[in-house]
Amino acid sequence: MLQVNYSGNLSDVLTESKWQELESIHYNLYEKQGKGNDFLGWLDWPSRSTDDWINHIQQTAEQIRQQADVLIVIGIGGSYLGAKAVIEALSPYFNKEQEFEVIFAGQHVSGAYLKQLMTYVEDRDVALNVISKSGTTTEPALAFRFLQQYMEERYGDEASERIYVTTDANKGALLDLATQKGYQRFVVPDDVGGRYSVMTAVGLLPIAAAGFDIRLLLEGGQAAEVELSEFSQENPALQYAALRHHLYEQGYTNEVLATFEPVLAYVQEWWKQLFGESEGKEHKGIFPVSVTYTTDLHSLGQYIQDGKRHLFETFMIVDEVDDDLQVFEKENDADQLNYLAGTSLHEFNLVAYQGTSQAHLSGGVPQVTIRIPELDEYHLGYLLYFYMLSCAFSAYQLEINPFDQPGVEAYKTNIFKLLKKPGFES
Numbered sequence: 001m002l003q004v005n006y007s008g009n010l011s012d013v014l015t016e017s018k019w020q021e022l023e024s025i026h027y028n029l030y031e032k033q034g035k036g037n038d039f040l041g042w043l044d045w046p047s048r049s050t051d052d053w054i055n056h057i058q059q060t061a062e063q064i065r066q067q068a069d070v071l072i073v074i075g076i077g078g079s080y081l082g083a084k085a086v087i088e089a090l091s092p093y094f095n096k097e098q099e100f101e102v103i104f105a106g107q108h109v110s111g112a113y114l115k116q117l118m119t120y121v122e123d124r125d126v127a128l129n130v131i132s133k134s135g136t137t138t139e140p141a142l143a144f145r146f147l148q149q150y151m152e153e154r155y156g157d158e159a160s161e162r163i164y165v166t167t168d169a170n171k172g173a174l175l176d177l178a179t180q181k182g183y184q185r186f187v188v189p190d191d192v193g194g195r196y197s198v199m200t201a202v203g204l205l206p207i208a209a210a211g212f213d214i215r216l217l218l219e220g221g222q223a224a225e226v227e228l229s230e231f232s233q234e235n236p237a238l239q240y241a242a243l244r245h246h247l248y249e250q251g252y253t254n255e256v257l258a259t260f261e262p263v264l265a266y267v268q269e270w271w272k273q274l275f276g277e278s279e280g281k282e283h284k285g286i287f288p289v290s291v292t293y294t295t296d297l298h299s300l301g302q303y304i305q306d307g308k309r310h311l312f313e314t315f316m317i318v319d320e321v322d323d324d325l326q327v328f329e330k331e332n333d334a335d336q337l338n339y340l341a342g343t344s345l346h347e348f349n350l351v352a353y354q355g356t357s358q359a360h361l362s363g364g365v366p367q368v369t370i371r372i373p374e375l376d377e378y379h380l381g382y383l384l385y386f387y388m389l390s391c392a393f394s395a396y397q398l399e400i401n402p403f404d405q406p407g408v409e410a411y412k413t414n415i416f417k418l419l420k421k422p423g424f425e426s
């Protein structure tokens, strides 16, 4: 289903003592005895998702598609990256015929973006899905202030039927607002943190609204939930987590997640938040970076081949693609590419992967490869669950809590002080 390969010898990594350590982490995770164990709701979320709940999300998504041509999804971090990752990975690059569009907002503070967005949707009907677990995050709150007003000016009382809120069940400014205005609500479960929330309503409502099959996504997640729970040396989630930690201990403190598929760019962004926020604590953790090849072979490739040796590379390879082109023969071989005749561009990429991997390996960059059979809802569901589980195992090897993010408060407090937010003046 999903395969992990290593350029070195896996048995040198999965030593007797490493295996014992992983066994105790495995026990603590599934018995909910490790650090942050009140945030493990994602672990069996796919199998706990009921038909009624999935139907409700699908019906709401259908209602949104009927009342609007555009859904603006407001959120940041874990309240945006999962949906963005899945939608981008499954959407065509170009689509003139697109009847329904999902656009994200509140993921940064650009006045130009928001202003232009309001103009862009002027002649199409709009719905909003505001997503924030805490209900107090500044960037989405700011975007919502503008877009809520936009909706009320445009739709009057009907605006409240076009605004959908996904937030905590019991607290937060967004919940109060939703209750006052009678917006339809979805819940971010208490025991699921933002970066582990892609399979809850946080990810599923926008994904379903974009027209993708959330049932299949959850089925993939559930298959991963079952298969990857096994404590076995063949378990790819355990292998990946053990490899990461092994390489980290050897001084490889940066992980470069490399793909040859530009549609995976936001899966890489999602992965960066997942691993970066889960592991970067107490002055520990692997710094996650990402590249898209072959594009970045012409920029960062030099550094990876030959720069400071503190990185290892993880290739995320998709075996089969739907759409492809085959290189054809030309009578006059002026561009000297006839040697490629009969090779498809995907085959070229798979060869480029081998060539790049060998080159970087000889340059002193250890290699991990994650292979997925194809890109559809099912395999993405599997892949995302695989990463979340590996991340928990990986972070527990660092003896830190994978599920909090205390460090992100520091800059926020400074901004609030500088802007004299009530309560932060001193």
Ligand SMILES: O=P(O)(O)OC[C@H]1O[C@H](O)[C@H](O)[C@@H](O)[C@@H]1O
Residues within 6 Å of the ligand: 076, 077, 078, 079, 131, 132, 133, 134, 135, 136, 137, 140, 194, 195, 277, 405, 408
């Ligand atoms: O969903 P929210 O509460 O708005 O949080 C959105 C994001 O911002 C925070 O600062 C955290 O660093 C992220 O983990 C979180 O996903």
